[in-house]
Every structure is written in structure tokens, then in C-alpha cells.
Amino acid sequence: MSNAARADLLGPLLKSVSRSFYLTLNVLPGAMRDPVGLAYLLARAADTIADTSLIEPARRLSLLLALRAAVGGDRSEETAAAIRSIAGEVAATQALPDEKRLLETLDAALALLDELEPADRDAVRDIVATLTTGMEFDLQTFPSEDSGAVAALTDMAELDRYTYLVAGCVGEFWTKMTCAHVPGTFAEPAETVIARGVRFGKALQLTNILRDCAKDLRIGRCYLPEPLLTRHGLTVESMMAPDGSLRARPVLVELMATALAHYRAAADYTFSIPRLSVRLRLACLWPILIGLKTLRLLAANEAWLDPAHISKVSRNDVYRLVAGSTAVVCFDSVLRRWIERMMREIEATLGTTVIA
Structure with missing residues (x-):
């Protein structure tokens, strides 16, 4: 791959599709940027495939699995044909030009993957395989977005596994990349740091689930486990009623307590990074602070299940x-x-005390 093509893929294109995450990527130590940035691009392409509601779910799943195979090294004609279908069939349905271009440049992303050092290539393949397993779970668990039906997760264990598949694994990948490219960063045993990294990712994903719950319910997806809803006298349908936000407040409180406990592990993860490793520290601090700010908005949002009142951190607040x-x-x-202080403010608004 030419230097210009590589620079475009990991520069302007990556910036255009990664939004605030690009801030984090941009401060990473140089050796980590290519594998982490490429992993993000491939995962984002897979997510775009999985979320393209104009294509029926079975077809999306087929293309998603083909992309996973291609990332895993399958260069068969059947897989190559599927990648061409993604670049044509799926890209053509995208309203956002950057998403369209991402799908059209999958061949270049796969070529760049082949050029990575073997250890980095294996790590990227592993993280994309895990993330796409989470997307596969979505497509197989929830009804089609236009069906009018809604399904909920079966129990808390399933929610915990899901948050690992779609985000906790990223904390694991991130830690392994740090250990490989910035050796000596962590003084504690690798398994201790990896476990905190997994909880870091779970904290961010639980935040996303709670923030996006209103929108997800209306496309048939309830990531809040059914037994949890039942315990508080709720159904997925009742959560979409006008008084749903008020009635579901105890569920919000319970899951935010879990998220905050995970954020405490994320803070421990960050403080285990040497103070002079400024780039790595900032890359961890920013998602923690943005995540806690999001939870603060959620805690104060009396209409958190109204899709017109999503708790989203403003660009100015991010800056x-x-x-x-x-x-x-x-x-x-x-x-x-x-x-x-941020955690205490959230707890005060919720009227709870979090135990790590």
C-alpha cells in the first residue's frame, strides 16, 4: 500500500468516522496508532453493516460473517465477492458520505491489515472477531427494526457478556497493545490490569446502553434484562409509555450503580499508568470524563426514556x-x-452510594 493511501485511511477517513474517539487515537504513542486505528476502522465498518436497516437482517449477518472471515485471513473468491457486495450493495444505502467511503475502502483496510507486524495483525483479528460476535448476537437476538416487536435480554449474565463482547474486549485489546508497544508501562501483573481494562470497556458500554435506551427500544432492542424489569414491575412496552421514565427510574439507578463501580476500576487503570506517560493517560482520562459527564446528564434527566431528550455531552463540554x-x-x-467529585454528584442525584 502506498504511503498516501495509508495516510488517508488512518488520517482523514479515520477522523471522519470516529468522532470524539479520534481525540483519543490522536494522542496514542506512535507505535500503537496504526493497529488501534485500523481495528477501529474495521469494527466501524462491521457495525455499519450490522446497523443498515434497509438490508434485511439475514443478509446483514451473512455479510458481517464474510467481513469477519476476510479479517481473519480468508481470501477465497466467495469472501472476496462478499467484500465487493459490501462496497457496492451496503455502501449504496448509506446516507453519510464518510460511512459510504469507509465501506468502499475495505479492500485497502484489509491490505493494510496484511502489512501489520504479525503480533499486531493477530491482535486486530482477535478484537474484530470478538466485536463482530457481539454484532452477530444483536442480529440473532432482536427482531427486525421495522417489525414492531421488542425483545429484552434474558438475564444480567447476558448483559455482562454482551458488554464484554462489544466493549470490554476493547479494554483487553488496548492493554495488550500497550504492553506490546510501551513495555514496562504497568507495574502490576498483566492479569490485574487486563481485568480493569475489561471493566473500563464495560463502564463505557453500560453508559451507551443507558443513554441510547429510548432509541433502541423503538427499533426493537431492550438491553435491560427482562428479570430486572419484572422485579421493578415493568415490561418493555411500559417503558415506552408517557410515564415510562419515571417508572423505570429504579432500573436506571441500579444499572448506573453498576456502571459507576466499573468506572472506579477504570480510574484505577488510569492511575496505574505512570504520570509522565501523558499520551496514554489522556487516552484513558478522556473517555472516563466524558462517560461520567454523560451519566451526570442521565441522572438529572427526568425524561431519559424519551427519544427527544437524549443525554448527550455537547461538543463544547468535550473540549x-x-x-x-x-x-x-x-x-x-x-x-x-x-x-x-463527578461520581459523588451522580450518586447525590440518584440518591445512592456505590460500592466498588
Whole structure:
């Protein structure tokens, strides 16, 4: 692959489809950027395939599995034909030009994957395989978006497994990339740090699930386990009623408590990074701060299940968090007080105390 093509793939295209995550990618140590950025592009392409409601679910699943096979090294004509179908059939349905271009450049992304060092290539293949397993779960578990039906997860264990498949595994991948490319970063045993990294990812995914619950319900997906709803006298249908936000408040409180406990592990993960490893620290701090800000908005949102009132952190707030954390990134005591203050504010709004 030419240097220009590589630069475009991991530069303008990556920036255009990764939104706020690009801030994190951009501050990573140089050796980590290519494998992490490429993993993001491939996972984002897979997610776009899985979410393209104009294509019926069985076809989406077939193309998703073909992309997983291609990332895994399958270069058969059947898989190549499926990749061409993604670049044509699926790309043609995209309303956003950047999403369309991402799908049209899958061949280039796969070529770049082949050029990675073997250890990085294997790590990218593993993370994409796990992430696409989560997407496969979505397509096989929930009804078609236009069916009018809604399904919920079966229990808390299924929710925990799902948050691992679609985000916790990213914390694991991130930690392994750090250990490979910035050796000596963590003084603690690898298994301890990886476990915290997994909880880091789960914290972010639980935040996304709660933030997007209103929209997900209306396309047939309830990631809140049915036994949890039943315990609080709810059904998936009742959550979409006008008083759904109020009635489902205890569910929000319970799952936010779980998320906050995970964020405490994420903070421990971040503080285990040496203070002078500024780039790695910032890459972890920003999603924590944005995630906690999102939970703060959710805690105060009396209409959290109304799709017209989604709790989303504004761009200006993101910039303020980025600027503020950059200024104090090396000062553990200041950062700890900041994070603890945010957590206390959430707990106060919820009327709870979180146990890690």
C-alpha cells in the first residue's frame, strides 16, 4: 500500500468516522496508532453493516460473517465477492458520505491489515472477531427494526457478556497493545490490569446502553434484562409509555450503580499508568470524563426514556473536559478529586452510594 493511501485511511477517513474517539487515537504513542486505528476502522465498518436497516437482517449477518472471515485471513473468491457486495450493495444505502467511503475502502483496510507486524495483525483479528460476535448476537437476538416487536435480554449474565463482547474486549485489546508497544508501562501483573481494562470497556458500554435506551427500544432492542424489569414491575412496552421514565427510574439507578463501580476500576487503570506517560493517560482520562459527564446528564434527566431528550455531552463540554484534563494530567491528587467529585454528584442525584 502506498504511503498516501495509508495516510488517508488512518488520517482523514479515520477522523471522519470516529468522532470524539479520534481525540483519543490522536494522542496514542506512535507505535500503537496504526493497529488501534485500523481495528477501529474495521469494527466501524462491521457495525455499519450490522446497523443498515434497509438490508434485511439475514443478509446483514451473512455479510458481517464474510467481513469477519476476510479479517481473519480468508481470501477465497466467495469472501472476496462478499467484500465487493459490501462496497457496492451496503455502501449504496448509506446516507453519510464518510460511512459510504469507509465501506468502499475495505479492500485497502484489509491490505493494510496484511502489512501489520504479525503480533499486531493477530491482535486486530482477535478484537474484530470478538466485536463482530457481539454484532452477530444483536442480529440473532432482536427482531427486525421495522417489525414492531421488542425483545429484552434474558438475564444480567447476558448483559455482562454482551458488554464484554462489544466493549470490554476493547479494554483487553488496548492493554495488550500497550504492553506490546510501551513495555514496562504497568507495574502490576498483566492479569490485574487486563481485568480493569475489561471493566473500563464495560463502564463505557453500560453508559451507551443507558443513554441510547429510548432509541433502541423503538427499533426493537431492550438491553435491560427482562428479570430486572419484572422485579421493578415493568415490561418493555411500559417503558415506552408517557410515564415510562419515571417508572423505570429504579432500573436506571441500579444499572448506573453498576456502571459507576466499573468506572472506579477504570480510574484505577488510569492511575496505574505512570504520570509522565501523558499520551496514554489522556487516552484513558478522556473517555472516563466524558462517560461520567454523560451519566451526570442521565441522572438529572427526568425524561431519559424519551427519544427527544437524549443525554448527550455537547461538543463544547468535550473540549472543556479535554482542556482541563490536559492541564492536570500529571497530578494524581487533582485528577482523583475531580473524578470522585463527578461520581459523588451522580450518586447525590440518584440518591445512592456505590460500592466498588
